[in-house]
Amino acid sequence: MLTTTPARVINHLIGCLPREERNRVLKRCEPVRLVFGTTLCEANQPFQHVYFPLTGFISRAIVMDGHQPLEAGLIGNEGMLGVTLALGINAAPLRAMVQGAGTALRMTAAQFQHELRDSACLLDTLNRYLYVLMTQLSRTSACNHFHEIEPRLARWLLMTHDRAHADHFHLTHEYLANMLGVRRSSVTIAAGVLQRRKVISYNRGEISILDRKELEATSCECYGVMNDHYARLFA
C-alpha cells in the first residue's frame, strides 16, 4: 500500500562505494519487488540471495521456542540482508521477513561472495555495517529491558517511517506487538494514546504519521543514539 514512491531511493551501502565498484555491484544486482510477509531467510539457514532494500524494508527477528518472534532490527535502504557473508559465513543469525512492501536489489549469495573477494572497499563498508548491527543489537536489548512500551512503540514507528519513505504504511497492532515483544492489547492502549494526541492515526493496519516531532519526543533516546551512531560510522 505504498501511496507515494519517492523519485529516487538508493541503497546507502552501495552508495558508499566509489563509482567503479558501485557500478560493478549494481550490474550484478537484479531489481525485485519485496512482497509483504515473505520470509527471506530462516535463522541458521544459508542465504540464497542477499538483499539491498530500496523502498521496501525487512525485519530481523529472534526466534525462540514457545514465544512469538522478537524483533531485533529493521533493514531499509540504509542496510542490507546477508551481511554475515562478509564474515565468510553463509548463514543467517536471525529470521528475516518483509515488513514493508516495496523494491529492493538482490544478488545471489555466490555472486556476492565473489564481489567481496574483488572489492576491498565493499568489504570495508560491510564491516562497518556489521559493527553498527552489533551496537544496534546491544542497545535494542537494553531498550526492551528498561524502557516502557510507549517510548519503544514510538521508536519503532520512527524507524519504520524512515525506512518506508512515506508518512503512511501498513502495520497492525498485532505486528507491532510482536516487534516489541508485548501483547497486542498493550499496543492498542499505547497506540490509542498516540492517536488521541494526534501524533499518529491508524485504521485497520494503515498507520499515518501526523506529527513526527512529537513522536520523536515520545520515543526513548535509543532512536537518536542509534541514528547518530550510524551516521558517525558512515560519515
Next chain:
Amino acid sequence: MLTTTPARVINHLIGCLPREERNRVLKRCEPVRLVFGTTLCEANQPFQHVYFPLTGFISRAIVMDGHQPLEAGLIGNEGMLGVTLALGINAAPLRAMVQGAGTALRMTAAQFQHELRDSACLLDTLNRYLYVLMTQLSRTSACNHFHEIEPRLARWLLMTHDRAHADHFHLTHEYLANMLGVRRSSVTIAAGVLQRRKVISYNRGEISILDRKELEATSCECYGVMNDHYARLFA
C-alpha cells in the same frame, strides 16, 4: 580468590590457529594478571590492548543513561576482548570489566592489527567469533525479555562456572543483579532457592557450585543452545 589454578588453560581462539601462526601470535602476547573490577575498555573508546583470557574472565556490559549497566556477555578463554579490530574498527561497542580474577594474554591494539594483516587464518577465526557474538547478543536479548529470573540466574552461573575453571568464584548478589538487569533482592530470593536446594552455596560473595547437573536443569535452554552454536562454528 582462585583456589585451584588448572594445570594448563589455553585460549581457544589462539588454539584454533595452525602451529606457525599460533606461535607468532603467542610471541607477540604478554601474560597479564586480570584484577577483579578493572575496567578494560569503555564503550565507543579505542582499545589500548586486546585480551585473550586464560583463567580470568571479562564481562561486557551495555551502558545506558539512568540505568545500571546490563550484562551482554562473558569473555573467558573461549573468546577475546577487542575482536571488533578484525572489522577494522578500533572501538569497543560495549564496556568491558574484569569479572573474574585470573590470567590472560594481551597484545597492543596496533600489534594486533598488524598480525591480522599477516594471518588470514586469524582473521577467519575472529570472523567466526564475531558471528558467535552476534547470535549471543540476540539470544541474550530475547532471554532477558522472555525468561524468568531463576533460570537466567542459573544460566549466568553456568557460564561463569565454565570460564572460571573452578567450582568456586567470587560474585555478589549485587553483581549478579546488574548482570541480569534486576534488583539485588530478587537475586537474593532466587539464589536462596538454589541454596536451599543444595545446588549452590554462597557466603559473602563466595559462590560454590555444588550440583552442576541440577543447575543445568534449572537454567533456560539458552545455555545449551549458545554452547552448541559455539561448538558448531569452531568444530
Next chain:
DNA sequence: TCCTCTCTGTGCTGTAACGTACAGACAATG
C-alpha cells in the same frame, strides 16, 4: 445481502518484578 475475517477497543484478574527500606551478620580496619 449476509457472512466471515481481520482489526481494534476494553475490561478483568493475576503476577513477576520494582522500589524502597531496614536489620542482622560478618569482615576488615584502625
Next chain:
DNA sequence: CATTGTCTGTACGTTACAGCACAGAGAGGA
C-alpha cells in the same frame, strides 16, 4: 575492641504487563 562497610535476608506496597475473554466495527468475499 569498637567502628565501619559490605553482604545478605526479608517485608510491603506499587506497577507494568501478561493472559484471557469478549464485543463491536469495517472490509471483502460469496
